[in-house]
Amino acid sequence: MSTAEQTPGGEDVAWGEVAPEAARRLLVAAVEAFAERGYHATTTRDIAGRAGMSPAALYIHYKTKEELLHRISRIGHDRALEILRAAELREGAASDRLADAVRSFVRWHAERHTTARVVQYELDALGPEHRAEIVELRRETEATVRRIIEEGVAAGEFDVADPSGTTVAVLSLCIDVARWFNVQGRRTPDEVGAFYADLVLRMVGYRAQK
Amino acid sequence: MSTAEQTPGGEDVAWGEVAPEAARRLLVAAVEAFAERGYHATTTRDIAGRAGMSPAALYIHYKTKEELLHRISRIGHDRALEILRAAELREGAASDRLADAVRSFVRWHAERHTTARVVQYELDALGPEHRAEIVELRRETEATVRRIIEEGVAAGEFDVADPSGTTVAVLSLCIDVARWFNVQGRRTPDEVGAFYADLVLRMVGYRAQK
DNA sequence: CCGAGATCTAAGCGCTTGCTCAGCTTCGTT
DNA sequence: AACGAAGCTGAGCAAGCGCTTAGATCTCGG
Numbered sequence: 001m002s003t004a005e006q007t008p009g010g011e012d013v014a015w016g017e018v019a020p021e022a023a024r025r026l027l028v029a030a031v032e033a034f035a036e037r038g039y040h041a042t043t044t045r046d047i048a049g050r051a052g053m054s055p056a057a058l059y060i061h062y063k064t065k066e067e068l069l070h071r072i073s074r075i076g077h078d079r080a081l082e083i084l085r086a087a088e089l090r091e092g093a094a095s096d097r098l099a100d101a102v103r104s105f106v107r108w109h110a111e112r113h114t115t116a117r118v119v120q121y122e123l124d125a126l127g128p129e130h131r132a133e134i135v136e137l138r139r140e141t142e143a144t145v146r147r148i149i150e151e152g153v154a155a156g157e158f159d160v161a162d163p164s165g166t167t168v169a170v171l172s173l174c175i176d177v178a179r180w181f182n183v184q185g186r187r188t189p190d191e192v193g194a195f196y197a198d199l200v201l202r203m204v205g206y207r208a209q210k
Numbered sequence: 211m212s213t214a215e216q217t218p219g220g221e222d223v224a225w226g227e228v229a230p231e232a233a234r235r236l237l238v239a240a241v242e243a244f245a246e247r248g249y250h251a252t253t254t255r256d257i258a259g260r261a262g263m264s265p266a267a268l269y270i271h272y273k274t275k276e277e278l279l280h281r282i283s284r285i286g287h288d289r290a291l292e293i294l295r296a297a298e299l300r301e302g303a304a305s306d307r308l309a310d311a312v313r314s315f316v317r318w319h320a321e322r323h324t325t326a327r328v329v330q331y332e333l334d335a336l337g338p339e340h341r342a343e344i345v346e347l348r349r350e351t352e353a354t355v356r357r358i359i360e361e362g363v364a365a366g367e368f369d370v371a372d373p374s375g376t377t378v379a380v381l382s383l384c385i386d387v388a389r390w391f392n393v394q395g396r397r398t399p400d401e402v403g404a405f406y407a408d409l410v411l412r413m414v415g416y417r418a419q420k
Numbered sequence: 421c422c423g424a425g426a427t428c429t430a431a432g433c434g435c436t437t438g439c440t441c442a443g444c445t446t447c448g449t450t
Numbered sequence: 451a452a453c454g455a456a457g458c459t460g461a462g463c464a465a466g467c468g469c470t471t472a473g474a475t476c477t478c479g480g
Contacts, residue, residue: 022457038334040250044438054459059439061457121331124248162405165397169383169409172390176382187375195372199379202412232427254468264429269469271427 014112017075023061025051030068035114039069039125069122070130076119077137083108084144094152095206099197101148102174106196109177110189116178142167149204159205170200224322227285233271235261240278245324249279249335279332280340286329287347293318294354304362305416309407311358312384316406319387320399326388352377359414369415380410 018024029050033042044065048055062068087101109116126134146167152158160166174196181192201208228234239260243252254275258265272278297311319326336344356377362368370376384406391402411418 020457038248038250040248041335043436045436055438056440056460057458065438125251165405166409168390169406172386173379173383176386180378180382195375196379199376199413202415203409205412230427253466255466265468266430266470267428275468 014079014115015075018071020061022051022053022057026053026058026061027068027071031072031115031118034069034072034118034122039065039118039122066125066127066130069118069125070127070134072115073119073122073126073130073134074137076115077134077141080105080108080116080119081137081141081144084141088144088148093157094148094155095157095201098145098148098152098204098206099201101145102170102200103193103197105193106174106177107189107193109174110181110192113178113181113183116175120175120178142171145171152204152206157206166204170203173200224289224325225285228281230271232261232263232267236263236268236271237278237281241282241325241328244279244282244328244332249328249332276335276337276340279328279335280337280344282325283329283332283336283340283344284347286325287344287351290315290318290326290329291347291351291354294351298354298358303367304358304365305367305411305414308355308358308362308414309411311355312380312410313403313407315403316384316387317399317403319384320391320402323388323391323393326385330385330388352381355381362414362416367416376414380413383410 015024015027018027026047030042030047033046033050036042037046042065044058045055047065047068048058051057058065058068062071083104084101087097087104090097090100109120123131123134146163149158149160149163149167149170153160153163177192177196181189187195225234225237228237236257240252240257243256243260246252247256252275254268255265257275257278258268261267268275268278272281293314294311297307297314300307300310319330333341333344356373359368359370359373359377359380363370363373387402387406391399397405
């Protein structure tokens with residue numbers, strides 16, 4: 001039952017790598033604003049205001065509004081990929097590793113749904129070069145999940161006719177958690193993660209041997 | 211194998227109820243622009259331009275840009291709900307009706323992915339009253355799927371611990387097809403629909419009796 | 421053939437946007 | 451004590467936004 005990523009506490013705990021402090025405050029403010037209203041509906045004045053600064057201060061730390069989005073997207077995608085790779089490299093059966101991957105991946109999307117919403121749904125707002133960079137990360141994300149599923153098929157654990165198609169469906173299901181998850185909802189991120197791990201094992205045709 | 215909604219042909223075939231012709235052209239142009247760039251990144255000049263008209267012409271047929279989005283969203287949600295209700299009211303086992311619902315619902319989201327993208331992902335851009343109206347339609351959508359699943363559980367066809375949670379997951383999976391579906395992709399809308407119907411039957415723990 | 425209503429355009433209004441810049445303050449180093 | 455770099459602000463620019471208005475054109479019943 002050991003899964004990665006246990007981060008209680010404030011919304012900006014996860015952005016420790018962003019320095020200096022003013023730049024981090026601006027980035028956290030941007031995440032909140034982008035998640036609430038969307039990238040294009042967010043003004044630089046709004047971001048600066050949330051960070052308690054004047055509109056001009058933003059441009060000391062970031063060249064453009066798009067660079068802010070890119071930094072958020074990059075860090076988020078790195079983290080998501082890291083979570084999946086950690087699960088992939090663990091010891092054990094493919095079914096255990098797949099369940100682990102889904103559990104921690106979904107938990108991240110629920111716990112950090114504000115960030116995840118920006119990371120997963122504002123891709124089109126990136127400029128061409130930045131988007132290409134992120135798309136490459138997403139390819140690796142997909143490849144990681146596909147590898148686990150293919151290993152499960154090879155080991156006879158899973159019953160999957162189309163591993164690629166199933167991978168797309170599984171990731172789509174997990175990612176979309178960021179869209180509907182509500183903090184006021186019935187379930188905690190942990191519970192949703194466990195529930196989704198079970199759903200995904202069903203999708204790949206895994207039968208628990210009792 | 212009989213499922214609803216078979217609409218080949220041009221992108222504006224589905225908007226027959228919108229009259230007069232200029233209003234329909236504007237609406238189709240808006241769907242394309244919103245799907246490509248997102249609501250907030252789309253200008254009224256762009257919409258009018260795609261429809262081959264001057265910027266001012268838009269305001270003869272629609273009071274605001276938001277009203278355009280509302281009309282699109284309303285028609286799309288009506289259609290989606292109609293598809294699910296048709297499947298619910300059909301004769302047969304719950305598993306057949308659920309598979310049918312998913313198959314036609316997913317096919318619509320793949321075939322009309324441009325429209326569906328706007329319908330499903332631009333909800334937040336609606337004004338408060340319009341959003342409330344659409345949210346109500348989505349509640350009914352969810353209730354329809356939940357009813358089928360609950361009937362399957364009651365009939366002993368499905369093995370589902372949490373029908374509400376499963377309903378959310380199933381709809382989330384199906385809706386997200388609109389985001390990733392690509393016309394150039396390997397699979398046709400029909401194939402994706404069939405594939406997803408199978409996945410969903412697995413998710414609800416249905417065992418085919420051979 | 422007329423005239424009223426519907427449809428459309430050219431021009432542009434008022435406002436907001438992303439972003440810039442001159443100058444003020446703060447602060448670590450000498 | 452003096453200084454230069456870095457952080458930040460107030461003011462504001464050029465461009466683009468949603469939307470309006472005055473008037474030209476089209477349509478069609480009488």
